[in-house]
Structure formats: C-alpha cells, structure tokens
Amino acid sequence: xxxxxxxxxxxxxxASSGIGEAAARTLARAGAKIAIAARRKDRxxxxxxxxxxxxxxxxxxxxxxxxxxTVQRTVDELGRLDTVVNNAGVMLLGQAAEQPLDDWQRMVDxxxxxVLYVAHAAIEHLLAAAEDGPRKVADLVxxxxxxxxxxxxxxAVYNLTKHGVGAFSEAxxxxxxxxxxxxxxxxxxxxxxxxxxxxxxxxxxxxxxxxEGVERLKADDIADAIEYMVTRPWHVAVNEIMIRPTEQAx
Numbered sequence: 001x002x003x004x005x006x007x008x009x010x011x012x013x014x015a016s017s018g019i020g021e022a023a024a025r026t027l028a029r030a031g032a033k034i035a036i037a038a039r040r041k042d043r044x045x046x047x048x049x050x051x052x053x054x055x056x057x058x059x060x061x062x063x064x065x066x067x068x069x070t071v072q073r074t075v076d077e078l079g080r081l082d083t084v085v086n087n088a089g090v091m092l093l094g095q096a097a098e099q100p101l102d103d104w105q106r107m108v109d110x111x112x113x114x115v116l117y118v119a120h121a122a123i124e125h126l127l128a129a130a131e132d133g134p135r136k137v138a139d140l141v142x143x144x145x146x147x148x149x150x151x152x153x154x155x156a157v158y159n160l161t162k163h164g165v166g167a168f169s170e171a172x173x174x175x176x177x178x179x180x181x182x183x184x185x186x187x188x189x190x191x192x193x194x195x196x197x198x199x200x201x202x203x204x205x206x207x208x209x210x211x212e213g214v215e216r217l218k219a220d221d222i223a224d225a226i227e228y229m230v231t232r233p234w235h236v237a238v239n240e241i242m243i244r245p246t247e248q249a250x
Contacts, residue, residue, distance in 0.1 A: 002231025
C-alpha cells in the first residue's frame with residue numbers, strides 16, 4: 001500500500017481525456033486536491049462533476065503564458081503544489097516525406113514546449129512543497145512513450161519529442177534529487193486513448209492492424225502506475241516505468 005496524498009495538491013495537464021482524466025480520478029481517490037487543465041472545458045467540467053471538489057482550468061499549455069498561469073492559479077486557489085502530471089501530448093504519425101511540417105511543429109509545441117513551460121513554472125512550487133509539506137517530498141511526473149526508447153519509421157518527430165522528454169526528465173531528476181523533488185518518467189506502450197484518433201482514418205486503421213490480437217492497455221492502467229510512483233514514501237523514488245500490454249512484443 002502506498003501513502004495517502006491527503007493535504008497535498010496535484011495538477012494534471014491534458015486532463016480532458018485518456019491518461020490525464022484517469023490520473024485525476026485516481027489521485028483524487030488517493031486524497032489529493034486536484035487541478036485539471038486542458039483546452040476542452042466542457043470535458044473538464046464533466047470530470048469535475050464526477051470527482052467533486054476540483055479546480056478546472058481551461059488552458060493551452062503550448063502557450064507559455066497560459067501554462068505559467070495554470071500553475072500559478074493552482075497555487076493561488078489551492079494553496080500549494082505537490083504533484084504535477086505533465087500529460088498533455090499529441091501523436092501525429094506519418095512518413096517524413098509526406099507529412100506536413102505543421103504536424104511536426106504541433107508535436108514539438110505540445111510534447112516538448114508544453115512540458116517545458118509547465119515544468120519551468122512548477123519547479124519552484126514543487127521544491128517549496130517538498131520543504132514544507134506533509135510528505136517531505138514532491139513529484140513531477142512526465143508522460144512519455146516507448147517511442148522515447150526506440151525509433152520507428154513513420155514516427156520520426158514523435159520519437160524526437162519523446163526521446164527529448166526522457167532526457168529532460170533524467171537531467172532534472174539528478175538536479176533535484178537532494179531536494180526531495182522526484183522527477184519520474186512513464187513510458188506507455190499501446191493504450192486505448194484519443195491519441196490514435198488524432199492520426200485520422202488512415203492512422204486509426206494502421207494502428208488497428210498493428211495491434212490486432214493485442215489486448216491494449218487502458219488509461220486506468222497508466223493512472224495506476226502514476227499513483228504508485230507518487231505514493232511511495234519520501235525516501236523511495238521510482239524514476240521510470242515502461243509499461244506495455246503483455247502481448248506487445250515490440
């Protein structure tokens with residue numbers, strides 16, 4: 001059993017669906033006060049109705065000012081910030097010679113810049129929470145992918161962004177370990193989320209064929225891994241979790 005998160009505050013980005021939505025539910029059940037951020041406010045409002053006492057923040061984390069304001073509003077309205085789940089992301093796969101440059105830029109904006117903006121704004125507050133908090137520790141959890149471990153044709157820029165998130169997370173982990181800010185990385189394999197739908201009909205069909213015969217993970221499976229990371233005692237840091245479906249061999 002992990003520790004409870006009572007008396008702490010967690011911010012989850014990309015919380016309007018998928019892993020972010022599941023993480024918000026899971027961390028709320030663990031006792032944290034929750035702030036949820038995403039562009040689709042209607043989805044956030046529905047989630048808030050389900051969970052209960054939740055701070056809803058309509059924001060696009062690719063906008064530096066909005067990302068910074070999201071973190072600051074969380075601290076201002078909920079009083080502190082102990083946990084950040086940097087989850088917002090997009091996956092726009094395609095052959096490099098054919099893919100629009102706008103798709104590449106969108107992935108860099110969300111998967112890299114969004115992560116950087118939120119992390120930069122949150123670090124000082126997370127360090128403060130680790131020094132003056134009920135659990136003597138704070139957590140920054142960055143959601144990556146197995147695409148951050150291995151490159152595949154048709155996903156060059158997605159691989160680029162996720163490899164970058166992994167390197168960024170490890171460097172921060174080393175920098176803040178002595179100050180009780182745990183920086184962790186979650187690298188999911190095939191998960192049933194809206195990421196696949198973002199690729200359009202051809203991408204959806206390609207994913208269906210690729211994972212035919214594989215029981216894909218659910219968002220709740222990843223949320224369980226996040227909860228495991230952030231509920232360890234202060235002296236235990238789970239730096240990285242790669243989590244695949246049992247039947248996914250690649």
